[in-house]
Amino acid sequence: MTRAAAKAGSSTPEPPAATAVPKKATSRKPLVNKNDEDIAKPPARAKPAPKTKAVSKITQEDKHEREPITAFLRIRPNLNNDYSASQPYLTHLNDTSVRMSDPNATGQAGSRFRISTVPPSSVYTFSHIFPPDVTQSDFFNKTTLPMVHDVLRGQNGLLFTYGVTNSGKTFTIQGGNTEGSAGILPRTLDVMFNSIDGLHADGKFRPVRLHGIEPADASDSRPPKITPAPAVTQVLGQNFDDGISSVDADRDPTVLKLDRNYEYSIWLSYAEVYNEKIYDLLDAVSNETTPASNIPRSNSNSSLLLTRTALNLRPSPSDDTGSDTPGKYISGLKQFRVHNATEAKALVKMGQLHRRVFGTLANRESSRSHGIVILKVVRGHRGERDDPTALQISRLTLVDLAGSERTKHTHTTGDRLKEAGNINKSLMVLGQCMEVMRSNQRRLAASLAHEGFGSDARMDTRDVKKGLALVPFRHSKLTELLMDYFVGDGRVVMIVNVNPYDTGYDENSHVMKFSALAREVYVTPAPAPMQRIPPTPSKLLPRKSQTTRKVTIETNAPGRRSSTAVLTVLEEEEPDEGPSNDGAEFANPLVDALFDEIEVLHAQLFECELKCADIEAETREEVMKEMEERMRTMENMYARRIMNEVERNETKTDAKIEFLHQSGLFSPVKRTFSTVNEDSGGGEQLSNIIEEVDVEIDLVGSGEEIVEESEDSDVADSRSPSPSVRPQYKSANKAQSKPATKVRYSMGRTEVVQTPPEGPAAVRLPSDEEDGNTTGTEGNTEDGDEGEEDEDEDEDEEEGSNDEEEDDDDSDDWQPEEAPKAKPENMRPQTKPSVSKIKSAQVSALRESIKSLSIEDPDELVAAPAAKKYRPRIENLDEDLSDEEEDIPKKKSKRKLGKKPVLTEEQIERAALKVDRLQPNGNIRRLTGRLG
Numbered sequence: 001m002t003r004a005a006a007k008a009g010s011s012t013p014e015p016p017a018a019t020a021v022p023k024k025a026t027s028r029k030p031l032v033n034k035n036d037e038d039i040a041k042p043p044a045r046a047k048p049a050p051k052t053k054a055v056s057k058i059t060q061e062d063k064h065e066r067e068p069i070t071a072f073l074r075i076r077p078n079l080n081n082d083y084s085a086s087q088p089y090l091t092h093l094n095d096t097s098v099r100m101s102d103p104n105a106t107g108q109a110g111s112r113f114r115i116s117t118v119p120p121s122s123v124y125t126f127s128h129i130f131p132p133d134v135t136q137s138d139f140f141n142k143t144t145l146p147m148v149h150d151v152l153r154g155q156n157g158l159l160f161t162y163g164v165t166n167s168g169k170t171f172t173i174q175g176g177n178t179e180g181s182a183g184i185l186p187r188t189l190d191v192m193f194n195s196i197d198g199l200h201a202d203g204k205f206r207p208v209r210l211h212g213i214e215p216a217d218a219s220d221s222r223p224p225k226i227t228p229a230p231a232v233t234q235v236l237g238q239n240f241d242d243g244i245s246s247v248d249a250d251r252d253p254t255v256l257k258l259d260r261n262y263e264y265s266i267w268l269s270y271a272e273v274y275n276e277k278i279y280d281l282l283d284a285v286s287n288e289t290t291p292a293s294n295i296p297r298s299n300s301n302s303s304l305l306l307t308r309t310a311l312n313l314r315p316s317p318s319d320d321t322g323s324d325t326p327g328k329y330i331s332g333l334k335q336f337r338v339h340n341a342t343e344a345k346a347l348v349k350m351g352q353l354h355r356r357v358f359g360t361l362a363n364r365e366s367s368r369s370h371g372i373v374i375l376k377v378v379r380g381h382r383g384e385r386d387d388p389t390a391l392q393i394s395r396l397t398l399v400d401l402a403g404s405e406r407t408k409h410t411h412t413t414g415d416r417l418k419e420a421g422n423i424n425k426s427l428m429v430l431g432q433c434m435e436v437m438r439s440n441q442r443r444l445a446a447s448l449a450h451e452g453f454g455s456d457a458r459m460d461t462r463d464v465k466k467g468l469a470l471v472p473f474r475h476s477k478l479t480e481l482l483m484d485y486f487v488g489d490g491r492v493v494m495i496v497n498v499n500p501y502d503t504g505y506d507e508n509s510h511v512m513k514f515s516a517l518a519r520e521v522y523v524t525p526a527p528a529p530m531q532r533i534p535p536t537p538s539k540l541l542p543r544k545s546q547t548t549r550k551v552t553i554e555t556n557a558p559g560r561r562s563s564t565a566v567l568t569v570l571e572e573e574e575p576d577e578g579p580s581n582d583g584a585e586f587a588n589p590l591v592d593a594l595f596d597e598i599e600v601l602h603a604q605l606f607e608c609e610l611k612c613a614d615i616e617a618e619t620r621e622e623v624m625k626e627m628e629e630r631m632r633t634m635e636n637m638y639a640r641r642i643m644n645e646v647e648r649n650e651t652k653t654d655a656k657i658e659f660l661h662q663s664g665l666f667s668p669v670k671r672t673f674s675t676v677n678e679d680s681g682g683g684e685q686l687s688n689i690i691e692e693v694d695v696e697i698d699l700v701g702s703g704e705e706i707v708e709e710s711e712d713s714d715v716a717d718s719r720s721p722s723p724s725v726r727p728q729y730k731s732a733n734k735a736q737s738k739p740a741t742k743v744r745y746s747m748g749r750t751e752v753v754q755t756p757p758e759g760p761a762a763v764r765l766p767s768d769e770e771d772g773n774t775t776g777t778e779g780n781t782e783d784g785d786e787g788e789e790d791e792d793e794d795e796d797e798e799e800g801s802n803d804e805e806e807d808d809d810d811s812d813d814w815q816p817e818e819a820p821k822a823k824p825e826n827m828r829p830q831t832k833p834s835v836s837k838i839k840s841a842q843v844s845a846l847r848e849s850i851k852s853l854s855i856e857d858p859d860e861l862v863a864a865p866a867a868k869k870y871r872p873r874i875e876n877l878d879e880d881l882s883d884e885e886e887d888i889p890k891k892k893s894k895r896k897l898g899k900k901p902v903l904t905e906e907q908i909e910r911a912a913l914k915v916d917r918l919q920p921n922g923n924i925r926r927l928t929g930r931l932g
């Protein structure tokens, strides 16, 4: 853009704020475009020759009302309840304002960590807000119909949709496939052709550049050939005719009332801006370099080379119009004269097909390019048909912008990153242009509002304009192409599309901010100027640069086989003719460099934000993992502690139970005993041996308690059940000086228990082996020797496993505070010599008889190897006993017992006889039974 153009662009006058409008504004002429009579007497005829461009511009601007860019908001419905889980972050306050609240900042976790600079809640105002349930027809009538009317009366107009991906931009422009869902573009075509019905011009002239006109070819009046290249249709596997027949099914019946003295011809072009290059979507796709055999068939992967050429923008010569209105046109863009809406819609359809074929994301619905449809209306008075200077050309440009989301939200890389960068660049530049225009307009308004004298006197408006900032239209193809609208060449309407259920709150906030900014920019919707015959356009220079890229197309049309094709797209660029040959444009390298710098800084800012977000996410994850690990460790530790505590308590309880058993406080000791049935006649018959006798040989049972002399305490001592008992016993005897000694005979084994006269001071801890012996005996009597051995083996195994368990447990279990060592001699229990020698002799004899039962060492029988593990701390045992005596479960008496020696029947018999002989009236209870 030239400096002059930039100045002109930035010189849009002040907004019509009450304070900013000088008295001069009251003398402005009414809007000429509102009156058909004004159009009938176009300004070109009466236009005085401008002395200078600047003066001319000011004059032209001052003639027309300025108005802000109109911004409409359209809220997308929640289709198919896709976002049922989320709440919309837009609240529809009234027809013009809406509140936007960050869903992450409403007291939920994470709001403290928001890195977004976007405020959590803001109210935005629009010219009108359309709720999700607005119909396409209503929307069109309120947003676009007035503009269509203006265009047909000679006024230029620009309408563009702005919003993030999936917000409904394409739906708004093109519409859907269902009845009544036609969008703005097809409805515009319908209304235009409905309105000019019977008013078609003969088409002697065609429009060129922005405002130019030239004699038309005869071919221009023929209907356009609406057939995409065969390659394209075959690639897509679609019959294009089907598409055409369906385009006109949904028609808008609106008819606008026009001045019937005028004739009209309508011309259509369709371009796209992709990767900062402009392509013609209605140009025939060339595949000349590809042999016909290479045309891809269904499901084939053969490559097809398609070529298209990128077009340049050229400044529209000012002598087209005689005005200095700047602006650029797409050089070489094809335009077709369309005779009816159906024809026009078919062309649009073909353009969309090409857009899809050449799009890098051909299989996605998302538009990554800016689609631009330009409708030109050539209007001439019936009486001046042959006078080209009486013709007026107006333009309506409809732009479907690409999604405005940033790269960080789309996880774009490689080519997509470049593509996204270019989309962002053009939208960013659009925002910058608006920003600069707004600030220029404010400065100008402030200067015009200034009142004063001398040095304080109001500056000359021309001087103020010289100091205004340059609007950077040239920095993107999009703004360069649309710049003439912003500098006073028509009305501008922006449609903001928003999907309030989408997660892109930040992105939508930027969209809203952009719209707020746009609404503060004023444009001058001047009527399109009248024409003069332009000079013949210069010939195109030979093509220069080429780029190729691969595009993969997949089709999945319903009812058809899916097909895949790989295309090679050759994109050529026409040589840029450089700055305008009319001298209207020159570049300022410093400004260019500064804008480039801004872009670089913006890119760096994006990068930094992205990195920050990544680092934050990583840090959060690390912290979470560490916390989880710690929690797990603590959980395990506490679980282990609880287990240890439980085992310790169990051990303690076991020890107490054993202690109670031994101390006789808990229950009578029951033991099994096999003996000879007296009734069998002398005990000769083994068959009469009692199978199971619950016998307690209690030598004290009938009141004959054998209490040994202190000198015989060795007996008791030596038969102490477990070494572990001894210190306990000893300590108990310290308190109880007169322990009683009980000798028990149980199933061929003898045990002598020191029982203190009072309380449970004397302790004997039975071993598992002991109890096991009892069980084993029961089994033996039934199964005989063989079974007995098996049983023993099984028991051995079980014992082994128990021992293992116990050993394992030892590591975690409660440990005795102090393992008792050997009992010192002088600590042996002392008993009073209060028992008769006869009884003592009887005991000795009994012992002898037991010895004779091949039991070498009776101590072995009562040894309690496992007792070492269960050594209760007896200091507090009395208390514990009193507390827990009641709770001791009876099943404890059935603990698994150890192995014991087995007596033969003969031995049992002999022992029994001896016992009988010794104590014929003794307390031996015999219960009859049988063996085997």
Ligand SMILES: Nc1ncnc2c1ncn2[C@@H]1O[C@H](COP(=O)(O)OP(=O)(O)OP(=O)(O)O)[C@@H](O)[C@H]1O
Pocket: 075, 076, 077, 079, 132, 163, 164, 165, 166, 167, 168, 169, 170, 171, 172, 176, 365, 366, 367, 368, 401, 402, 403, 497
């Ligand atoms: N108002 C609406 N009513 C019904 N469906 C809608 C509406 N708006 C959008 N849609 C549907 O939502 C989907 C996305 O819309 P669309 O393609 O127009 O989004 P977009 O903003 O153009 O996306 P992109 O920028 O990626 O091209 C489409 O399926 C479209 O039909």
